[in-house]
Amino acid sequence: MLDQFLWVIFPYLAIATFVIGHIFRYRYDQFSWTAKSSEFIEQKQLKWGSLLFHLGVIPVFFGHVVGLLVPAAWLSAIGVDDHLYHLGAVYVGSIFGIMTLVGMFLLTYRRLSKPSVLKLSSASDITVNLLLLFIVFIGCYATLVTNTTTPDFDYRATISVWIRGLLMLRPEAALMETVPLTFKLHVLAGFAIFMMWPFTRLVHVWSVPLNYGTRSYILYRKHSTR
Structure with missing residues (x-):
């Protein structure tokens, strides 16, 4: 029963909460759809932490997509054998993973060590930082x-x-029995952050300013008092 809950019920509950929660918040709470930036309080640690985290997490995300959703046979068919995949996943992936870890550590340390930043942080902000770390x-x-x-x-x-069986509505909890504890914790924590996502500042991920480079300039003119 525990395996069924951890590897079938909990993941589906997290996915449902992720989807329904975003729809609900977008329809009824758009004014809180923000990253709540604290850049005006402290910039140096935020700059380096945010830069390292974002530069690292994007390749890590796509690496997870390939590793989890693309069958090994498909990669082999296009010339990516197990040895080549291992080199990319372990060595290249580790570089971006460590970059993400350092960035996340700086952001978490900043939030907890700077009194002014901590004062403006909600419980969900702190929880998200610690869970992501x-x-x-x-x-x-x-x-x-x-x-x-x-x-x-x-x-x-x-x-x-x-995970592919889960997404195709054919979950097999038995596949996770032999998985090492560290991988299990990584997976469960990942679904936990998906469950929390719609109710935290993480929603700002979907508000990418794609039109930023093409929008009209804002013109400021000096006001004359004469």
């Missing part, structure tokens, strides 16, 4: 340490197959 840390640990100490484990034959 944990997700990135345990992900890096699983990639760099667990993969080395358990060479027989292949997440593409377990976690990837499980």
Whole structure:
């Protein structure tokens, strides 16, 4: 029953909350759809933390998409064998993962150590920062340490197959039985952040200013008192 809850019920509950929560907040609470920037309070740590986090998390995200959603046979068919995939996933992925971890650490340290920033932070802001830091840390640990100490484990034959079955409404909780604890924690924490997403500042991810580069300039003219 615990496996069914962790690997079937909880993921579907998180996905449903993610979708329905976004729809509800967009329709009834658009005025709070903001990143609540605290740049005017402190800029240096925010600059480097945000830069490292965003430059790292985007490649990490697409790496997860490929690793989890694209079957190994498909990659092999286009010439990406297991050795080449391993080099990209472990070595290149680790570089961007560590970059994301350092950025997230700076952002979390800034939020908790700067009294003015902490005062403006809500409980959800702090929770999101700590949970994201944990997700990135345990992900890096699983990639760099667990993969080395358990060479027989292949997440593409377990976690990837499980997640694809989950999305196709054919979940198999048994696939997660042999998965190492660090990977399990990474997966569960990931679904937890998806569940919290619609009710936190993370919604600002969907408000990408795509028209920023093409919009008209705002003109400021000096007012004459004469």
